[in-house]
Amino acid sequence: MLLDALTLQLGYNAVLVTLGATALGVAAGTVGAFLYLRKRALVSDAISHATLPGLALAFLVAVALGGDGRALPLLMAGSALSAWAGLWCVGKLTRATRLSEDAAIGAVLSVFFGFGIVLLTVIQSLSAGRQAGLESFLLGATAGMLRADALVIAVGGALVLLAALALRRPFLMTAFDEGYARVQGIDTARLDLVLMTLVMAVTVVGLKIVGLILIVALLIIPAVAARFWSNHAPRVVLLSGLAGGLSGYLGAALSATAPDLPTGPIIVLIAFGLFALSLLAAPGRGVLAAALRHRRLQHRVHLRQGLLALAHGQPVYEALTRRMLRGAGLMRADGVPTDKGRAEAARVLLDESRWQALRRAEGLASLAARDDGLTRIDTILTPDQLADLDARMSLQEVR
Amino acid sequence: MGSEFVALSLPPLLIGTLAAMACALPGNFLLLRRQALIGDAISHVVLPGIVVAFLVTGTIATLPMLAGAACAALLAVAMIEAIRRLGRIEAGAAMGVTFTTLFAAGVLLLERSDTSSVHLDVEHALYGNLESLIWLDATGWASLTDPAALAALPPELIRIAAVFAVVAIAIAAFWRPLKLATFDEGFAQSLGLPTAAIGLGIVTLAALAAVAAFDAVGSIIVIAMFICPPAGARLMTNRLERQIAWSLLFAALSAIAGYVIAGYGPIWAGFSASVSAAGMIATISGLILAWAALAAPHRRA
Structure with missing residues (x-):
């Protein structure tokens, strides 16, 4: 009909x-x-x-x-x-x-x-x-x-x-x-x-x-x-x-x-x-798409914060973060990071300290405005700039 | 003349006047808050509300009808807000989407269900039946003091009087916060006033007035009275107190003149039948607004 x-x-x-x-x-x-x-x-x-x-x-x-x-x-x-x-x-x-x-x-x-x-x-x-x-x-x-x-x-x-x-x-x-x-x-x-x-x-x-x-x-x-x-x-x-x-x-x-x-x-x-x-x-503008976007962002934030905690040797208590770290094979059930987790945590820690160094670096400090806590610094800086930044960081450590 | 007037004309006149004033009161705040069309949206969605109430309860008793209409009004307000926030759509368009859809759903439900046994149709919802609200037990002015006759007053009159009282008392009781939140929402917020709750309160009062008035006089009067008397009053003065007084005067004037002209005008002009009182009341309120737009002292600033 x-x-x-x-x-x-x-x-x-x-x-x-x-x-x-x-x-x-x-x-x-x-x-x-x-x-x-x-x-x-x-x-x-x-x-x-x-x-x-x-x-x-x-x-x-x-x-x-x-x-x-x-x-x-x-x-x-x-x-x-x-x-x-x-x-x-x-x-x-x-x-x-x-x-x-x-x-x-x-x-x-x-x-x-x-x-x-x-x-x-x-x-x-x-x-x-x-x-x-x-x-x-x-x-x-x-x-x-x-x-x-x-x-x-x-x-x-x-x-x-x-x-x-x-x-x-x-x-x-x-x-x-x-x-x-x-x-x-x-x-x-x-x-x-x-x-x-x-x-x-x-x-x-x-x-x-x-x-x-x-x-x-x-x-x-x-x-x-x-x-x-x-x-x-x-x-x-x-x-x-x-x-x-x-x-x-x-x-x-x-x-x-x-x-x-x-x-x-x-x-x-x-x-x-x-x-x-x-x-x-x-x-884009739909409710489901917005919810997915929000969820993805939430996951990235949790993962990064969890890895930073691992890098500092602090225990992770937050449930979602624990689930994500374990799901990605970065942490064991007892809260000890796996080898992969240790490597990943070190990478995130390096990224974080590079961002901090960038804020103090002459000529490059304006780029630090791009820091939203999630973007990896090597997607912002050229390899030369990164090398320059690393040189400054080691110089500071020597002092 | 006396007995006929008291029995046939006095109740509809009073109901029309009270309905007009009950709608004009919250209308003042809606107008100043630039939400004038919320009244329009509410009065459209009353139809699906009463149809659903009828389908659920199977009767056209007053209480379920009122409850259904009130639920529909609140649902509409919630839907408008949800569409506006979730879809990031401007309020006007969100309102247009909501009330047309709910109204269409109401019409469809009405067509699909068997309402031939009861008096429930779209025309009735639109322009009510003010002329039929007569007081059969009245024999003359003396009936106004006769308890037996008073007990047989049309129930719509009692209801709309009660709602008018509730709306007036609520506005008087919350006068200062209402006024503050209407004119300077930021300042009201900084004083710690719950501005969101106040906004919702005004919409709820408007819904209450709309539902009670709709029951007696149909939705055209409701929309017209939410907007025309306050708009005309807005052009008369810069003080809120006076604006509300003017709007009540305009509303009462529209209702009385509209009812009298609709009922007696055609007879004076030599015709036998009368015309729709609801439509005429809306027309008169428009003429008053037109006069205010042309001659009121504060029509520009």
């Missing part, structure tokens, strides 16, 4: 939804990456909630003019307008008052959403009994998706993707160094507005599939997940687009396999699964 869904063999509607969700995911992931790198991820929350009043107003206007209020392009246009108004309010509140951006975001999202709910109840009382079905845009509803809807979503997603990729250089430049971008002649305020317009477009395109409450997830989660895998910005953008597309594709396919698996929430949960995987397993 799942295999059928993944290979697009589960009926016409499921194919439409799957393709639409994939296109949406790629577009949202890509735009979301730029948004995340610009450190304004939560603005999308305000934008998406602010679509609701426009959605309802568009429906009311269409019905008043005698048309069908549920035509997707019309609803998308209305929601884009009100999202834009919400965005304008966030900007105005942040610039004209001393409120911080997060307060402005929270105010706009709750007030616009509240007003949208008022309009929804107006629609309910007008159509008295006849369901307008606008509530489905809160959480998305893919059951009755038409071919034209899927086309609008796919084309919209593709356009957003193209625009984002065409502007990737100025976007990244602004995200990393706003001042530099300005010196390069980029109007950063206008560029931010373009980025927000793309976010708005993704929200509007995603209304039908994931709904306006959960679209934020597709804009934020893939980008955060992708950031774990690379420090190279264009690669983060690419990975984020892939993660978004994968979430959309898997989520839509999975939700097609059973009647009570709503598409939007499934897509979000798959995206979160990708995020959790990245948080745990990504090399």
Whole structure:
């Protein structure tokens, strides 16, 4: 069943939804990456909630003019307008008052959403009994998706993707160094507005599939997940687009396999699964990698301190150190060093006294800053310098 | 008029007002600590909390619902912190990951489980049902002194009043440390104040207010009241005491005006039905904030 869904063999509607969700995911992931790198991820929350009043107003206007209020392009246009108004309010509140951006975001999202709910109840009382079905845009509803809807979503997603990729250089430049971008002649305020317009477009395109409450997830989660895998910005953008597309594709396919698996929430949960995987397993920034790194460092420190103790003829009591020394065959069970242990301890002691000598050595003392208690000195100094250092040490001993 | 008002309008008005003020109080501190969106995150995760509580207990009794919602709120705060620390991710993005995921999980659980027998759905969670909280036993103003009638007050009213009292007393009792930790965390730390515990305490108060208010009025009001009245009050004054007084005034004003306009506005305008009171209260609070942003004395500094 799942295999059928993944290979697009589960009926016409499921194919439409799957393709639409994939296109949406790629577009949202890509735009979301730029948004995340610009450190304004939560603005999308305000934008998406602010679509609701426009959605309802568009429906009311269409019905008043005698048309069908549920035509997707019309609803998308209305929601884009009100999202834009919400965005304008966030900007105005942040610039004209001393409120911080997060307060402005929270105010706009709750007030616009509240007003949208008022309009929804107006629609309910007008159509008295006849369901307008606008509530489905809160959480998305893919059951009755038409071919034209899927086309609008796919084309919209593709356009957003193209625009984002065409502007990737100025976007990244602004995200990393706003001042530099300005010196390069980029109007950063206008560029931010373009980025927000793309976010708005993704929200509007995603209304039908994931709904306006959960679209934020597709804009934020893939980008955060992708950031774990690379420090190279264009690669983060690419990975984020892939993660978004994968979430959309898997989520839509999975939700097609059973009647009570709503598409939007499934897509979000798959995206979160990708995020959790990245948080745990990504090399470099992942939690497991960090834990391994920490463990390796801990072992090196213990081994070195243990060997130094052996070199000074002191007993070793610490359990982990004893285990490590014995495991490496450097110490016997009764705490007496083996021959190999003695040789290794002598080497560590020499290293330690060379570092101490380095601190007193004229001309070389600045190199002593590289001493972190673990680095071997012969990886820092050239053989000549080492010989010079050893000569100074023996000179001091003679004195 | 009197009996109808006391039975049908007074309880929702009081509940709305108390809920708005209970959220606005901790909202002041969240705003000043630049954690305004924590309120947003908390009110989103209340949904999975009550769904899980329903699945575990099988009823929609109040206590398990409140406990479930409170657990979900604390889980969300813990998850945000864990993602932020473990992944070294900025707070906003960590919040976005957390609350959308938990909300999606709540919606999925709700769809997968049989809730047709009980009143539990996403719409209810979002905009509550303020209009239905009526006081059936009231016959007029005299009922306010009649113990038998008072015993039949909507339980939501008692609950939200108690929570408002708890939040107000907690803030009054810890006033100085709260104020210090909010304005100068470093100085508070050097005085030996447990700033981390104070931060957690504020979030817990906010969660308590959110959960109790959510029960009565839905999550839109919760988010709006956490942010709009304190934000408007912030533009009125530079003194914390006055800011809190203004925020309570704005919250009460939004709740009363919102409820009245939602209930009677359409009738005055010639329509028969009323509109969502929760949505209208949020709208009014936004209008008050807009006025403050344009005309308040301290809108810039």
